[in-house]
Amino acid sequence: MTGGLWLFLASPWTPLKMSSFGGWGLLAAFLALFCCPGSVEETFEVHMWPEQLMVASGESALINCSTSCAQPDKGGLETPLHKTLLEQQAQWKLFEVFNVSQDTPVICYFICSREQRSRSANISVFHPPKLVLLKLWPTLVATGGWFTIECRVPAVAPLESLTVTLLRGSEVVYSQTFVGTTRSPQEATVTRNTTARREDGSHNFSCRAEMDLSAHGGGLVHSLSDPQALDVYEPVQDNQLVIVITVVSALLLLFVTSVLLCFVFGQKWHQRRTGTYRVADAWRRLRRAHRAQPA
Ligand SMILES: *[C@@H]1O[C@H](CO)[C@@H](O)[C@H](O)[C@H]1NC(C)=O
Ligand SMILES: *[C@@H]1O[C@H](CO)[C@@H](O)[C@H](O)[C@H]1NC(C)=O
Numbered sequence: 001m002t003g004g005l006w007l008f009l010a011s012p013w014t015p016l017k018m019s020s021f022g023g024w025g026l027l028a029a030f031l032a033l034f035c036c037p038g039s040v041e042e043t044f045e046v047h048m049w050p051e052q053l054m055v056a057s058g059e060s061a062l063i064n065c066s067t068s069c070a071q072p073d074k075g076g077l078e079t080p081l082h083k084t085l086l087e088q089q090a091q092w093k094l095f096e097v098f099n100v101s102q103d104t105p106v107i108c109y110f111i112c113s114r115e116q117r118s119r120s121a122n123i124s125v126f127h128p129p130k131l132v133l134l135k136l137w138p139t140l141v142a143t144g145g146w147f148t149i150e151c152r153v154p155a156v157a158p159l160e161s162l163t164v165t166l167l168r169g170s171e172v173v174y175s176q177t178f179v180g181t182t183r184s185p186q187e188a189t190v191t192r193n194t195t196a197r198r199e200d201g202s203h204n205f206s207c208r209a210e211m212d213l214s215a216h217g218g219g220l221v222h223s224l225s226d227p228q229a230l231d232v233y234e235p236v237q238d239n240q241l242v243i244v245i246t247v248v249s250a251l252l253l254l255f256v257t258s259v260l261l262c263f264v265f266g267q268k269w270h271q272r273r274t275g276t277y278r279v280a281d282a283w284r285r286l287r288r289a290h291r292a293q294p295a
């Protein structure tokens with residue numbers, strides 16, 4: 001896009017359209033050679049800062065178009081976006097573009113000694129994690145009991161640059177980096193089951209969503225959820241166990257006692273019964289003896 005071109009500025013987009021036709025380039029070179037020899041500055045460059053533009057959806061961006069040409073005739077920024085010129089010097093112009101809602105091309109151009117050069121770039125739109133929603137359930141858990149941590153990050157893109165981290169105080173419970181190159185905003189969700197610890201009641205849970213755009217020429221954007229507290233209670237299990245053991249021991253004692261009593265009484269009853277037999281035997285023996293005696 002930095003090839004030299006003659007400018008026929010019928011519309012702001014003409015230079016871009018022309019650049020796609022090699023014929024225009026040839027014609028420009030031809031005209032440069034034969035029409036006005038020596039009038040074209042040997043070399044001049046056009047730069048755009050930043051070179052890669054990553055803009056949050058709906059936000060504005062600053063673009064600095066600059067040139068090495070000492071006295072450019074004209075310069076500017078071509079884009080379908082709404083723009084304003086904030087500041088300028090002979091060799092640079094600082095623009096602001098507004099309301100970037102989708103990937104948009106931008107072109108910086110300068111005309112130096114009737115030669116035009118330009119540099120183009122694409123503004124990439126990203127959808128940063130604005131909202132981070134954390135949910136714990138249940139919120140009342142016994143020590144050692146299971147509970148679920150769910151973190152939702154609605155409308156984020158690109159997903160591949162997103163890392164969602166579940167935090168217990170400042171300790172990381174779980175962290176997930178997403179994949180997927182879809183440019184349209186999507187919801188990212190991370191769910192984790194974990195057990196409650198005694199100390200969980202004294203610190204807050206939170207969720208952090210981080211978007212690392214360094215691979216796309218951007219920075220690091222992060223957002224944190226509201227803290228969520230977990231109510232952790234000591235299970236009354238210990239006391240219950242004591243009660244259960246006491247009751248069971250008492251019942252066992254009662255049972256053993258009753259068995260013993262039964263045995264003792266049973267013995268006595270048996271003795272009494274055999275005692276009766278003895279009396280009967282004695283009687284029988286007595287009668288036999290009486291019968292045996294001669295009359
Ligand atoms: C724009 O870029 C030029 C060249 O890099 C630099 O000299 C100038 O200070 C920049 N302007 C602003 C406002 O950053
Ligand atoms: C940006 O867009 C919003 C609505 O889409 C509009 O109200 C606002 O005026 C726009 N701002 C600029 C500077 O174009």
Ligand SMILES: *[C@@H]1O[C@H](CO)[C@@H](O)[C@H](O)[C@H]1NC(C)=O
Pocket residue numbers: 105120121122
């Ligand atoms: C901008 O995007 C268009 C379409 O995706 C692509 O053809 C072009 O090469 C890109 N330009 C730059 C400078 O990355």
Ligand SMILES: *[C@@H]1O[C@H](CO)[C@@H](O)[C@H](O)[C@H]1NC(C)=O
Pocket residue numbers: 202203204227228229
């Ligand atoms: C937990 O968060 C609440 C606000 O929701 C705050 O008042 C409290 O101090 C936090 N506790 C800890 C231990 O950070």
